[in-house]
Amino acid sequence: MKKVLILASGNGSNAENICKFLKQTDLKNEIKVLCNTEKAGVFEKMKKIKIPCILIQISNNLSLLNECINYQPDLIILAGYLKKIPKELIDLFKKRIINIHPSLLPKYGGKGMYGDNIHNQVLINNETETGITIHYVNEKYDKGEIIFQKKVFLNKDETLSTIKTKIKSLEMKYFPIIIYQLLYGRNH
Helix, strand or coil: CEEEEEEECCCCHHHHHHHHHHHHCCCCEEEEEEECCCCCCHHHHHHHCCCCEEECCCCCCHHHHHHHHHHCCCEEEECCCCCCCCHHHHHHCCCCEEEEECCCCCCCCCCCCCHHHHHHHHHHCCCCEEEEEEEECCCCCCCCCEEEEEEEECCCCCCHHHHHHHHHHHHHHHHHHHHHHHHHCCCC
16 A cells, blocks of 8 residues: 655646546545645545645644655645745655646746746747656756656747647646556556
């Protein structure tokens, strides 16, 4: 059995998708979600699918660090979690913390580059493609070793809404599969 820890900050659509996917596999997984935003939608989503979701205070990194050390996850997944991961945690769980980024890194990565900020830059720069990147987390925003990328081609008439839809579709399809492969070393 593998232990999975998901860190979330918002609505929880990726966290929910990952949990449902892992629950459907033939293997037993222990899953726990930590959230740093009191009124985040992830709490309701996790309650519905019976996954423990705990509010953590991020004002100091000690509570996050303690939760991770006590739980000892095989994999820590950032699913819409926007806070910087403390170096102590990265050192303790080297190559066991992953993130998904809504662009083809190294393009549109770094501090402040998330969600609509990225998609708007893609539009402004008239990019012909965009995509997702799943990568290991290190001390620098979006600079960790790339595990997987998937691109999608863009039409000339794309809007913020159409790009968001395309990226969300890639995230929902590929993030759980890559997580499964990292946990079990095989395809689902």
